[in-house]
Amino acid sequence: MDWSKFRKDMWTAFQAMRFAIDEINNSTKLLPGITLGYDITDSCLEVVDIQASFRFLSGKRRTELEILNNYTAYQPRVIAVIGPPSTDVAITIAKMLGLFLVPQISYLASGEILSDKMRFPSFFRTIPSDKNQANAMSLLIQKFHWNWIAVIGSDNEYGRKGVNKVVELASAAGTCIAYQGIITTSPEVVIQVINNISSTVNVTVLFSNELTAQVFFSLVVAQNLTSKVWIVSEAISLSQEIIKIPNIESIGTVMGIAIKEGQMAHFKEFLDKRVNFTNPRIMPDPGLEENTDSRGSCDQACSQFDWLSAKQLNSILYRLEKRVSYNVYSAVYAIAHALHNLLQCHALEQQKQYITSKRWTDEPAVSSLQAET
Incomplete structure (x- = not known):
């Protein structure tokens, strides 16, 4: 295995899930007498996520998804799904899970489209919608009286819709959008965009995923585009990979939107364990x-996994990963509280039937917890 490609941020998020489940299973107040378990799969590719979702939806003691005329009494393998992190993939998975009204809580999929309850009836999240960070960017632009800007985004749902929202809000506030564009990981496309903004604007908004942003800023440095102002979205504002780009400090001033950091008592000690x-x-x-x-x-x-100890991670990296991890932690607790409210004092056999029927007769209990939609 190529450990250099191992995503320590997602590993820490996974550990946050385990940490939350351990806390809940050891609690005498939340879901007393009930033990939560989990099934986890790698979210490396969309096709992998889809395969995993079909497996999650397969009936108990089955390996395939049955085709039925009526699913109201159908019991999938899992009662809820946490993830995936990407908006693009979350849309696909939400359409699948929504057919069965299986609650899905994403910890990073922030696309505004996922707030549509008609299209995604069982989707929830513990990260704010992109409309909030787009609004924050617009307010920041107004605060500093920047009235001539460029807005660029990555070529995916997150980037395209983010660009459109920023342009909409900034334009409504009287800011002139001098340039609007979409970038890919193609150096030719990126260099063309850099040439378009280099002599026309001093302030650029970048609404991008991390991979595209790495290519973009590497070429910004290579093209010697310096002393500009950059406003970046939450997906890249705290990226350690972008910070590592040689001479990145030459590009100018960078302002970004970040996920709010939450507190998980004793989580670092949990990570420190081998x-x-x-x-x-x-x-x-x-x-x-x-x-x-x-x-x-x-x-x-x-x-084999000694190097994954949090003691090997510097304190800055730990703090960054804890932001995402807290979203995962909150998602687990949202599910646990929803189950606690659903089960109440019913006997075990009644509880199983109660969960199934409630999925189809009422709004998912998760919604009562006021999760971000």
Whole structure:
């Protein structure tokens, strides 16, 4: 495995989920007598997420999704899904889960489109909608009386809709949009955009995912575009990869929108523990077939994963990752509180039927927790 590509931020988010589940399972007040479990899959590609979602929706003791005339009494393998982080992928997954009214809570998918309850009836999130950060950017522009700006976004749902919202709000406030464009990871496309803004504007809004922003700012440095003002979206404002770009400080002043940091008592101590996969088959054996279920349990200590200890992470990186991790932590607790409210004092067998019927007769209990939509 190429450990250089390992995303420590997502690992920390995963640990936040485990941390929350451990707290809930050890609680005598929240879901007393009930143990929560979880099934986790890598969110590396959209096709992987779709395959995982079909598995989550498959009936208990089944490996495939049944085609039925009526799903009102259908019981999927899971009662809720947390994630995925990307708006583009979350839209696809939300359409699938929405057909079954399985609650989905994303911790990073901020696209405004996901607030449409007619299209995504069971989608919730613990991160504000992009309309909020677009509004914050517009207010920042007004505060400094910048009336001639460029607005650029990455070529995905997050970037395109973010650009449109910023342009809408800034224009309504009297700001002139001198240039509006979409960038990809193609150097030719990025250089053309840089040439368009280099001599026309001093203030640029960048609404982009991290990968595209890395290419963009690397070329901004290479093209010697200096002493400008940049307003960047939350997906990149605290990016450690962009900070590492040589001479990045030459580009000028960077202002960004960031996720609010939450507090999780004793989470850092939880991270400091050594990682231990107690079931050796948590790591798939080379000889296993591709569709073999080789997942296992994990509880924290294994020499292969010593380097994942939070003690190896510098304090700045820990603080950045904790922002996303708190969103995951909050999502787990939202599900737990919703279940607690649904189950109340019913007997175990009644509880199972109650969960199934409530999915189809009432608004999802998660909505009563005032989750961000």
